[in-house]
Amino acid sequence: MFWLSLLHLLEKMGVKIVPYYITREYLHADAKSCPEPGLKPVDCSFLSQSELETLYAVPALNGLRAEMQTWKDDCLCFGLRHNEETVAYVWCNLKRCNSNLIDFPLEPDEAYIFRARTLHAYRGRNLAPFLRYQLYKRI
Numbered sequence: 123m124f125w126l127s128l129l130h131l132l133e134k135m136g137v138k139i140v141p142y143y144i145t146r147e148y149l150h151a152d153a154k155s156c157p158e159p160g161l162k163p164v165d166c167s168f169l170s171q172s173e174l175e176t177l178y179a180v181p182a183l184n185g186l187r188a189e190m191q192t193w194k195d196d197c198l199c200f201g202l203r204h205n206e207e208t209v210a211y212v213w214c215n216l217k218r219c220n221s222n223l224i225d226f227p228l229e230p231d232e233a234y235i236f237r238a239r240t241l242h243a244y245r246g247r248n249l250a251p252f253l254r255y256q257l258y259k260r261i
Contacts, residue, residue: 142223149258156255160247161204166256169199169208177201177208182242189237200260202253210249212238212257233261 129139169177177199178187190197196218201211212235219226219234228234235257240249 140223142221144219144224147258149255156252157248159202159249159252161209161244161249164202164204164249164252166200166202166253169201169211173201173208174199177211180241183239200253200257202249202256204244209244210238210240210253212236212250212253214257214261216261231261233257 132139174190177183180186190213197213197215199211199213201208203209214236215228215234216232217228219228221234221236235254238250238254
Protein backbone atom coordinates (compact mmCIF):
# COMPACT_ATOMS: atom_id res chain seq x y z
CA MET A 123 0.00 0.00 0.00
CA PHE A 124 2.90 2.36 0.71
CA TRP A 125 4.21 2.14 -2.89
CA LEU A 126 0.74 2.56 -4.36
CA SER A 127 0.15 5.64 -2.20
CA LEU A 128 3.52 7.04 -3.22
CA LEU A 129 2.74 6.50 -6.92
CA HIS A 130 -0.60 8.30 -6.53
CA LEU A 131 1.05 11.20 -4.71
CA LEU A 132 3.74 11.53 -7.38
CA GLU A 133 1.10 11.42 -10.12
CA LYS A 134 -0.76 14.31 -8.48
CA MET A 135 2.53 16.21 -8.60
CA GLY A 136 2.85 15.52 -12.35
CA VAL A 137 5.26 12.57 -12.18
CA LYS A 138 3.77 9.35 -13.52
CA ILE A 139 5.69 6.12 -12.96
CA VAL A 140 4.38 3.01 -14.68
CA PRO A 141 6.22 -0.18 -13.77
CA TYR A 142 6.39 -2.87 -16.43
CA TYR A 143 8.46 -5.87 -17.35
CA ILE A 144 9.48 -7.66 -20.51
CA THR A 145 10.31 -11.34 -20.53
CA ARG A 146 12.17 -13.33 -23.13
CA GLU A 147 10.68 -16.73 -23.71
CA TYR A 148 11.61 -19.34 -26.25
CA LEU A 149 11.27 -23.01 -27.03
CA HIS A 150 14.33 -25.00 -26.09
CA ALA A 151 15.47 -27.46 -28.73
CA ASP A 152 15.15 -30.23 -26.14
CA ALA A 153 11.88 -28.95 -24.68
CA LYS A 154 9.13 -31.46 -24.11
CA SER A 155 5.91 -30.75 -25.90
CA CYS A 156 3.27 -28.70 -24.16
CA PRO A 157 0.68 -30.66 -22.18
CA GLU A 158 -2.49 -31.26 -24.17
CA PRO A 159 -5.40 -28.92 -23.55
CA GLY A 160 -8.35 -30.18 -21.54
CA LEU A 161 -10.64 -29.62 -24.51
CA LYS A 162 -10.96 -31.58 -27.75
CA PRO A 163 -10.96 -31.02 -30.68
CA VAL A 164 -8.95 -27.81 -30.99
CA ASP A 165 -7.00 -26.11 -33.75
CA CYS A 166 -4.89 -22.96 -33.80
CA SER A 167 -4.12 -20.39 -36.47
CA PHE A 168 -3.98 -16.67 -37.14
CA LEU A 169 -7.54 -15.35 -37.19
CA SER A 170 -9.15 -13.96 -40.32
CA GLN A 171 -11.02 -10.66 -40.40
CA SER A 172 -14.37 -12.49 -40.28
CA GLU A 173 -13.25 -14.44 -37.19
CA LEU A 174 -12.21 -11.17 -35.55
CA GLU A 175 -15.66 -9.72 -36.33
CA THR A 176 -17.20 -12.70 -34.52
CA LEU A 177 -14.98 -12.01 -31.50
CA TYR A 178 -15.99 -8.34 -31.47
CA ALA A 179 -19.61 -9.47 -31.09
CA VAL A 180 -18.94 -11.44 -27.86
CA PRO A 181 -20.49 -9.37 -25.02
CA ALA A 182 -17.69 -10.30 -22.58
CA LEU A 183 -15.16 -8.77 -24.99
CA ASN A 184 -16.92 -5.41 -25.17
CA GLY A 185 -14.42 -2.77 -26.24
CA LEU A 186 -12.06 -5.16 -28.04
CA ARG A 187 -12.72 -3.54 -31.43
CA ALA A 188 -11.97 -0.03 -30.13
CA GLU A 189 -8.85 -1.22 -28.32
CA MET A 190 -7.61 -3.13 -31.36
CA GLN A 191 -7.97 -0.03 -33.54
CA THR A 192 -5.40 1.80 -31.39
CA TRP A 193 -2.74 -0.83 -32.14
CA LYS A 194 -0.42 -0.72 -35.10
CA ASP A 195 -1.50 -2.35 -38.35
CA ASP A 196 1.16 -5.04 -38.07
CA CYS A 197 -0.53 -6.77 -35.12
CA LEU A 198 -1.97 -10.24 -35.68
CA CYS A 199 -4.40 -12.30 -33.63
CA PHE A 200 -3.63 -15.97 -33.07
CA GLY A 201 -6.60 -18.00 -31.90
CA LEU A 202 -7.56 -21.40 -30.57
CA ARG A 203 -10.82 -22.83 -31.90
CA HIS A 204 -13.07 -25.51 -30.49
CA ASN A 205 -15.87 -26.70 -32.81
CA GLU A 206 -15.39 -23.65 -35.07
CA GLU A 207 -15.68 -21.22 -32.11
CA THR A 208 -12.69 -19.10 -31.05
CA VAL A 209 -12.34 -19.76 -27.32
CA ALA A 210 -8.89 -18.27 -26.65
CA TYR A 211 -6.65 -15.80 -28.42
CA VAL A 212 -3.44 -13.83 -28.13
CA TRP A 213 -2.27 -10.76 -30.05
CA CYS A 214 1.23 -10.46 -31.42
CA ASN A 215 3.41 -8.09 -33.40
CA LEU A 216 6.18 -9.71 -35.41
CA LYS A 217 7.91 -6.43 -36.32
CA ARG A 218 8.00 -4.23 -33.21
CA CYS A 219 7.60 -4.28 -29.48
CA ASN A 220 5.18 -1.40 -29.43
CA SER A 221 3.54 -1.18 -26.05
CA ASN A 222 2.34 2.16 -24.69
CA LEU A 223 5.54 2.35 -22.64
CA ILE A 224 8.30 1.21 -24.96
CA ASP A 225 8.86 0.80 -28.69
CA PHE A 226 11.73 -0.99 -30.41
CA PRO A 227 12.23 -3.20 -33.50
CA LEU A 228 12.26 -6.97 -33.14
CA GLU A 229 14.64 -9.50 -34.59
CA PRO A 230 13.26 -11.89 -37.26
CA ASP A 231 12.85 -14.69 -34.70
CA GLU A 232 11.11 -12.53 -32.06
CA ALA A 233 7.52 -11.51 -31.39
CA TYR A 234 5.84 -9.08 -29.01
CA ILE A 235 2.95 -11.04 -27.49
CA PHE A 236 0.18 -9.30 -25.57
CA ARG A 237 -3.49 -9.37 -24.58
CA ALA A 238 -3.99 -13.12 -24.23
CA ARG A 239 -7.49 -14.11 -23.22
CA THR A 240 -9.50 -17.28 -22.71
CA LEU A 241 -13.27 -16.96 -22.75
CA HIS A 242 -14.67 -17.46 -19.27
CA ALA A 243 -16.51 -20.73 -19.97
CA TYR A 244 -13.27 -22.34 -21.18
CA ARG A 245 -10.85 -21.31 -18.44
CA GLY A 246 -8.98 -23.86 -16.35
CA ARG A 247 -8.35 -26.23 -19.27
CA ASN A 248 -4.70 -25.42 -20.04
CA LEU A 249 -5.69 -23.49 -23.18
CA ALA A 250 -3.46 -20.41 -22.72
CA PRO A 251 -0.18 -22.35 -22.34
CA PHE A 252 -1.16 -24.60 -25.25
CA LEU A 253 -2.01 -21.56 -27.41
CA ARG A 254 1.26 -19.82 -26.55
CA TYR A 255 3.22 -22.98 -27.35
CA GLN A 256 1.46 -23.30 -30.72
CA LEU A 257 2.22 -19.64 -31.51
CA TYR A 258 5.91 -20.15 -30.64
CA LYS A 259 6.05 -23.08 -33.05
CA ARG A 260 4.68 -20.93 -35.88
CA ILE A 261 6.85 -17.85 -35.49
